[in-house]
Amino acid sequence: MAKNDLKLLGAWFSPFPLRVQIALNLKGLEYEFVEETLDSKSELLLKSNPVHKKIPVLIHADKPICESAIIVQYIDEVWTNSPSILPSNAYDRAIARFWAAYIDDKLLVAMLNILVAEDEEAKRVLFAELEEGFERMEDVLNKHSEGKAYFGGDSIGFIDIVFGSFLGFFRVLEEMNGRIMLDEAKNPSLTKWAQTFAAHPAVKDVLPQTHKLVEFAKVSNQRRAAQAST
């Protein structure tokens, strides 16, 4: 039986299982990590998430829960020991859900489109979109944290986890495009937040190493290009 009867189906390079790992670490929960690969999906994954066939899946006492943001909320609702990941107030919870959705619907989509953009002009437009999004998140951080380290205040919260899961992705885009994603002059609070977040005990051991992630992204890109040309 897995530790705490918790098994996480994930992959080291993906930001989505990372969210679940951070939430589990914050709650001090041990779990078994089952590594999935891009090439083949395990029987357990196909059985646990037959609709989307995607990681992450958290299996808790033999019951599967899918979709990273839903899993993080589940963890917070089942293990109510502090720190609480979502705010205790219903309005603040709605606001946290709003920004989490914004990050996935807008910023993530822009980042994914940069990875597959075919020319420099398309990239330029997407980076401008991202910059605008980062400005917005800088404002949100300043407004929410009131000088504290995180979007969640003194401790890591829902927005921190959802946004922070992309720090590795930022590094990949930086390396592959020769530019800075979080500019200290433009986004001083976000830059500081990213450093504090990455150094947090619940985060630092599960964040993938930049050079491994960049190498992985390059190989994936080459593979995609080779497939497209056959």
Next chain:
Amino acid sequence: MAKNDLKLLGAWFSPFPLRVQIALNLKGLEYEFVEETLDSKSELLLKSNPVHKKIPVLIHADKPICESAIIVQYIDEVWTNSPSILPSNAYDRAIARFWAAYIDDKLLVAMLNILVAEDEEAKRVLFAELEEGFERMEDVLNKHSEGKAYFGGDSIGFIDIVFGSFLGFFRVLEEMNGRIMLDEAKNPSLTKWAQTFAAHPAVKDVLPQTHKLVEFAKVSNQRRAAQAST
């Protein structure tokens, strides 16, 4: 001051404010409905949802909450009188959130694509996708409701609201494409569910009338075609 200090920015033809209306009705809450139009957005809307500039927005005690699924959860968390919209158990809540996301990410996207599909073959593929989705939802309903009327059991729950908000959309697609969306032979439980849902006191007075909705969709389509050709 609005009733209960609740103001809903919506539009009669949109399924998304409808979700909020149903949730408010279920909780027995009176509210002021502020009708927005496609042609111009009110100052209040732009101020209340500066990020997406979209309906619905629920303004509660001068604080705006955006995104229909987030608003419905907010209502359920603030007004905890029965009926509860989300299940009380954390696992069941995760499952309800999963299917709500599935409906918006898969079924809604297929329906929107049918509206703008350029040829019959594209439509055929999209209708096949929808049919597969309906089969899935038929299974979910049979499994969840255990013979009860709703996805939520004896009372309307989160999946019911999210899925049921599209009943008007189904009628529009039926009229415009000369076909049945929910086929009684293939989807007996869903067909019955749709009838029961539409007749519920919290729903029947806020569901838009089919003929008005079809007329509206036709005019919108003509307008889009005219814009595309100029």
